[in-house]
Amino acid sequence: MKAGDSIYAYVLWGGGYAEYAVATEGEATAKPKSLNYIEAAAVPLVALTAWQALIDTAKLSAGQTVLIHGGSGGVGSMAIQIAKARGAKVIATASTSNQELLKQLGADVAIDYTKTKFEDVAKDVDVVLDSVGKDTLARSYGVVRKGGIIATLVAEPNQAELDKHGIRGAAISVKPNASELAEITKLIEEKKIKPVVSQVLLLTEAVKAQEQAATHHTRGKIVLKIADEPK
Ligand SMILES: NC(=O)c1ccc[n+]([C@@H]2O[C@H](COP(=O)([O-])OP(=O)(O)OC[C@H]3O[C@@H](n4cnc5c(N)ncnc54)[C@H](OP(=O)(O)O)[C@@H]3O)[C@@H](O)[C@H]2O)c1
Known part of the structure; x- marks a missing residue:
């Protein structure tokens, strides 16, 4: 430069x-x-956050499945595209008015969280990227395959829940x-x-x-x- x-x-x-x-x-x-x-x-800010969560921390690789909560937000919209560029399968959540956007960004499966519980659709995923927290994070532990990981932007993952499901967790700080x-x-x-x-x-x-x-x-x-x- x-x-x-x-x-x-x-x-x-x-x-x-x-x-x-x-x-x-x-x-x-x-x-x-x-x-x-x-x-x-x-x-x-948002692309680096998604990168550090998915690539540096979760080591997302081609063929893996990632569940991205808040896929229509700043971080989520970048995360969907970065995960697709890596060759991963993407399941993303947002409300009704953002379903079309999730698809445009490349999500293979778009979930309307106002109508469908994500845990009824997403099962045994390799990685969860959580930008929502609270109840969404609490319900995410059960959808990760053994050995998989939850990377959250907004909370400390609950160690007892991680241990119970045999998964890892990380709190991201970009x-x-x-x-x-x-x-x-x-x-x-x-x-x-x-x-x-x-x-x-x-x-x-x-x-x-x-x-x-x-x-x-x-x-x-x-x-x-x-x-x-x-x-
Ligand atoms: N730790 C870090 O280093 C770091 C870095 C960057 C950001 N953050 C934090 O990460 C969070 C996300 O930031 P952001 O800028 O990407 O977006 P944001 O403005 O917090 O969230 C935007 C998206 O989340 C969706 N959303 C809201 N409630 C939801 C739910 N229950 N389930 C699924 N999706 C839901 C919304 O879609 P609908 O309108 O369709 O509901 C919206 O498009 C913020 O709290 C931010 O402070 C942390």
């Missing part, structure tokens, strides 16, 4: 919600050419990683991953964005627009 190149990054400290931010070499990589800045901004972001960029340029942006708001509307995010029913990402696209 050289001075003046367009970059994107998940910056750990002092990033986002700002006109200027400092990113270290270990956090940033070249912005995908096929995405505009709004789309690119929707990638790093970290910046430029080389993983470069791998994700490659998948974007190969048209295997595309961010879902449901709303673009101004920086001055950050409170509105935060209120929407707090509903836990956001489709993909909300992006705060800081400035016009550079020429």
Whole structure:
């Protein structure tokens, strides 16, 4: 990379919600050419979270089955596409209005959690990616095959439940990683991953964005627009 190149990054400290931010070499990589800045901004945090959960932690491989809760959310929508790019079979959950989106993202099986209990459909899966927690996490232990894993973004897995089912658990805490972001960029340029942006708001509307995010029913990402696209 050289001075003046367009970059994107998940910056750990002092990033986002700002006109200027400092990113270290270990956090940033070249912005995908096929995405505009709004789309690119929707990638790093959620794609790295999905990557670190599915690839680094769960070691998801081709032919395995993964159950992705909240498949229409920021992390979930990336996770479906990353898992498909790995050659895994994907079962994903969301409410009625997001069923079509789950299919578009590549889910082999889409479950409407308002109508169907996921445990009636998903059985003996290799990996669960949980971005919902509470009752959803509590009901997930029983759908994992022995030796499989639950990676959760929102809670500490219950050790007694893990032991009872002979499975592993991990609480994910995403970290910046430029080389993983470069791998994700490659998948974007190969048209295997595309961010879902449901709303673009101004920086001055950050409170509105935060209120929407707090509903836990956001489709993909909300992006705060800081400035016009550079020429
Ligand atoms: N640990 C980490 O490093 C890390 C990193 C990133 C994010 N997170 C956390 O992970 C969570 C997910 O974040 P996010 O930005 O991807 O999305 P989010 O806004 O929390 O969730 C979005 C999606 O979850 C779906 N959803 C809500 N209730 C559900 C249920 N009971 N079953 C299945 N799906 C359900 C919604 O679909 P419907 O509208 O169709 O219900 C929505 O599309 C957040 O709590 C976030 O703070 C943690």
